[in-house]
Amino acid sequence: MTDPLVKGSIRRRLLLSLLAGAAILAIVVYFVVQSVARQVAQESQDNILTASAQSILESARSFGGQINVDLPYSALSMLDSVSDERAFYSIHLEDEFLSGYPDLPAAPGALAGSPAFRSTEFLGEDVRIASVRRSVSTDMGRRFLQVSVAQTLSGQKLTLARFSRTAMGIGAGFFLLSMLLAAIVARSTIRPLHRLTASVSRRGPNDLRPVAAPVPSEMVPLVSSLNTFMNRLQKSLTRSEDFIAEAAHRVRTPLAIVRTKAEIIQRQADDPEIKVALGEMIHAVDDSSRTAGQLLDHAMVTFRLDNLSSEDINLAQLTHDVVERARPMSELKEIDLDTTILDDTTLHGDPILMQNALHNLLDNALKYAPPGASVDVAVTRTPDGARICIRDTGPGFPTGELPSLPDRFIRGDNAKGIVGSGLGLTIVKEVVEAHGGRMETGNNPGGGACVTLHFPSA
């Protein structure tokens, strides 16, 4: 199997785009909070300056045509009430300077009732200036009186620095929270995919049932095409199995007829050459017929594996039954068939398949061991499950070929002249593995084949 080509990661892409969005938002939040703070600080400073300038303006009295300004104490002291600030003011009657700081520039554009503001530098420091004016009557007619009040920005700068820190905190907190959320979202988005992957890869090798667990709508096309694909695969597998079984079945009957006819002819024939030829023919027919039989069995096994029934199997009882069924054949071949240990163990699984597997192993032992040999079957309980051991005192497996013998249609050197198809061990292996177990083939130290089946405890 080739590894799939990897290009990108949905999760990473999702995470990155979420984080990028969060970072942009955090920065925007920072600047918005800061600019709002700046505006608020500026406005409150402007309000104080206006109040101060207005109170000076209102203290102006026209006295016999002369303008008299009685500077209120609070007009300047209020500018200093929160933080130490330098404060400046100037009072002008149109272009005529009356009092205060003559060089203090006015904020242009002040009208009666609406103050004007300006930020500039005065006497070496940044200041904010508010100017207000109103008209007064003098001996030269109505003229306007203009008051400008200025203040340094140290308090405002402190406030802004504090706001800036807060804004920074809000932005960072926002980003951290988004990061957490992004991680959670990315994870939960990907989770159905992981679940699907896990449920598909957890399946047994022959499990081709459709995926039934609910999936999010985006994954429905994927899952439904996966399901159709598996359905098609299942169908085509069943079709070929059916076909093989059907073919094997159809071949068996004519083979049986051919065999009977050949035996009759062999018995009647006098020519020894013809007798030998017919003997070989009968053997070949036996082989074919055995193959057909084993193919049918194999098809049956495959079918049952797809719908594996799960019953409690009494292994000792089952083994005993299979051994007893094989006893006539062992007696025919004068082989001593024995069960030495029969521990009481149970296994979950399909009893028919287990019988079939054990039968195949006993068949091999009786087939390949010479007359007079003995076969020994043992069922043992182990700490982690159960073990079935079948050994004979025959010639044993041809060692060089041992690893390939469980493959389909593979027979050993020692099988020449013995009827068989090479499917026996294949069936055994499939059955054992479908039950979660494992087959071990090997030879006894003192000669003879030994096959051990290990099953985990249920």
Add this chain to the structure above:
Amino acid sequence: MRNLALSLSLICLAELVLAFETEDRARFGPDNAEQALKVISTADIGFFEPMITSFLASHPDIAIDYIVASSAELMRAIRDEGHSFDVAISSAMDLQTKLANDGKAQRHSSAVSRSLPGWAVWNDMLFAFTQEPAAIVVSKDAFGDMAIPESRHELISLLRQEPERFRGRVGTYDVRTSGLGYLFATQDTRASETYWRLTEVFGGLETRLYCCSSDMIEAVKSGELLIAYNVLGSYVANRSDRSEFEIVLPSDFTTVMLRTAMIPHNAPSPELSGVFVDHLLDRSHGPDAQPLTHPVIDLNDIEPSVNRIRIGPGLLVFLDQLKKRAFLSEWESAILQK
């Protein structure tokens, strides 16, 4: 030879340029000191000397050139004539504030300055190192067993009860000539209306007007005056004959002037100025302080009635020429009763 003549004339010129009037001048510390600190101050040498002595004890390689000038001259020297000093010390809080507000002070921040109470610092530019109440000073001898007034109300009723006794024997500042007198008077009007009533009573008694606290104290001592109003209590307390006087801190409110130091914007060696100012503040504040004013006057006893003049732009209000003109004319009409 020509060079010598030139340099001599330059020196004369330099002396001429020193146009502001000094009242006194003294040099402390070693003659060959590497660094000399030029301090301009409104405080008498005698009053300030303990501070200089203690500073020189911990900085023996520094000399101090101490120049005494009136607060107006100090203002003129720094603002109008651009002379450079390392430290400027003045009791005229309004003028000091004006200097700082007009950018003639530089900021100074240190562990000491940061530990000061809020009222003692303004804008890291002005630092208060004394608290000097305006007191009613009475001659114990002359008063005999008469009840000594404890507040302005009691003073008013006393003066009203016995006008003949007090006629011509009450003294206070002439606020037209004394900056400190003007500061005390304007702060009094801010605190209470009583000030105007008192001033009118003073006017009716041909009150004598003085330029300075020390003159008033002398006048009380000589028996010329029975009562002096708004005298710097610290001046009396620092005298060795203080027991002859009764220093009354009015119980209705006591205006407290803060003597402040600042580092002028053109100070030649601001770091050294900072060291000196820190020394000044360190010795004047905190539980282990050794203030320049005699401990006879303890403001902690009368804290609720203490009215510390707040350093800040509010002080600029009464410096406003229109405001000042209006105030003085009102004061004149009250005290001169023309």
